Amino acid sequence: MDYHWPMSESKAVIFGCAGPELSSGEAAFFADNQPWGFILFGRNIISLDQVADLTASLRDSIGRADAPVLIDQEGGRVQRFKPPLVPQYPSGADLGALYLANREAGLRATWIMSRLHAFDLFPLGITVDCLPVLDVPSPGGHEVIGSRAYGITPEVVAALGQAACEGLKAGGMLPVIKHIPGHGRAGADTHHELPHVDASRAELSARDFVPFKALAAEAMAMSAHVVFTDIDPDQPATTSRRVVEEVIRSEIGFDGLLMSDDVSMNALSGDFATRTGAIFAAGCDVTLHCNGNRAEMEAVASASPVLAADSLRRAHAVTAAFGDPDASDEAALRDEFEGLMAAS
Structure with missing residues (x-):
C-alpha cells in the first residue's frame, strides 16, 4: 500500500478492534x-x-x-500474550523482591524482562508496551495495582521503572509510564x-509523584482516573486541567505525549463524546479507547480533534524516538533471566 497519510491529519485517538481480524x-x-x-x-490474539x-x-x-501499536504486556496478572505463545513473566512485585535482596540482580532482571518483551512483540509489529507501572502503593490502596507495582517506596519504583524503560528501548520499542501522577x-478499581x-499535595509530591519526576523524559505517559481532592476536588486527573498543567506538566515536568487511560472505564462519567471532550479540555494529547465497540468509537472519534500544535509536536517526538533493536542474544538473555529469577 502507498503510505501517504501525514501524521498531521491523524486524529488524537488510539483505538482497539473487536477481534483477531x-x-x-x-x-x-x-x-x-x-x-x-x-x-x-x-x-485480538490467537x-x-x-x-x-x-x-x-x-x-x-x-x-x-509508522502508526504505533500498543499493548499492556507487564508480566504477572497483566499480560495479554500468554503461554504457550510467550512465557509467563513474573510480576513487578517479584522483580522488586529480587531488587531488595540484590540490587544489581533486580535491575538486570528488570532490564532483561523488558528486552524479552521486545523479542516477543516487536517482530509482530507491536511497537509500544504500556509499562512501567510507576504507581507507589499505599496502605488502603486497591489491589488493582497491588503486585503490578515494583515496590512500596518511590526509590525502588523509580529505579526499576527506569530499567524497564531502557530494556524496551533496547529492543526497538517505547514504554508508557503509568498512571501519572500516581x-x-x-x-477503588477505576474500571468500576x-x-x-x-x-x-505535599504528601503526594514527596511520594507518589517521585517516580514520574525521575522518568519525566520518557516519550509517553498514561493518565490516572483518580481524583486528588487537595488539587482538584471535582475532576479526576484525566479530565483535570489543574492536575495536567500544575502537576503533570509543571511539577513533574513531563512534556511527552499524554494519553488518557481507557475512556470507557466507569471512573469517568457522561456519554462518550462528553468524556472525550473533557479529556482534551484538560490538556491530554490523545484519548484511548480500548474495547473495540463500534458505537462507542464513533462517539469518541466525533469528539477527537486532529493532532495539532504541541500535541502534534509530541506525537512526532514519539515517532522520532523509535530506534533499531540492539544486538542482544535472545537465548542467552532468557537463560540469564531464568537464573536470576531462580535465585530470588
Whole structure:
C-alpha cells in the first residue's frame, strides 16, 4: 500500500478492534477517522502469525506505516500474550523482591524482562508496551495495582521503572509510564468506580509523584482516573486541567505525549463524546479507547480533534524516538533471566 497519510491529519485517538481480524467495516471506519494509533488485547490474539497480520492490517487501514501499536504486556496478572505463545513473566512485585535482596540482580532482571518483551512483540509489529507501572502503593490502596507495582517506596519504583524503560528501548520499542501522577493510593478499581485520594499535595509530591519526576523524559505517559481532592476536588486527573498543567506538566515536568487511560472505564462519567471532550479540555494529547465497540468509537472519534500544535509536536517526538533493536542474544538473555529469577 502507498503510505501517504501525514501524521498531521491523524486524529488524537488510539483505538482497539473487536477481534483477531480486522473487519471491512472497521477498516473503513479507521480509514475515515485516521486514529493516531491502535491497542491490542487478549481478544485480538490467537497466534503469532495472526497478530502480525492484524497489526499490518491496522496500519494498512490508515495508510501509515509508522502508526504505533500498543499493548499492556507487564508480566504477572497483566499480560495479554500468554503461554504457550510467550512465557509467563513474573510480576513487578517479584522483580522488586529480587531488587531488595540484590540490587544489581533486580535491575538486570528488570532490564532483561523488558528486552524479552521486545523479542516477543516487536517482530509482530507491536511497537509500544504500556509499562512501567510507576504507581507507589499505599496502605488502603486497591489491589488493582497491588503486585503490578515494583515496590512500596518511590526509590525502588523509580529505579526499576527506569530499567524497564531502557530494556524496551533496547529492543526497538517505547514504554508508557503509568498512571501519572500516581494510582497507588486509590481505594477503588477505576474500571468500576471513581476513587478519591485525600492525601495532601505535599504528601503526594514527596511520594507518589517521585517516580514520574525521575522518568519525566520518557516519550509517553498514561493518565490516572483518580481524583486528588487537595488539587482538584471535582475532576479526576484525566479530565483535570489543574492536575495536567500544575502537576503533570509543571511539577513533574513531563512534556511527552499524554494519553488518557481507557475512556470507557466507569471512573469517568457522561456519554462518550462528553468524556472525550473533557479529556482534551484538560490538556491530554490523545484519548484511548480500548474495547473495540463500534458505537462507542464513533462517539469518541466525533469528539477527537486532529493532532495539532504541541500535541502534534509530541506525537512526532514519539515517532522520532523509535530506534533499531540492539544486538542482544535472545537465548542467552532468557537463560540469564531464568537464573536470576531462580535465585530470588
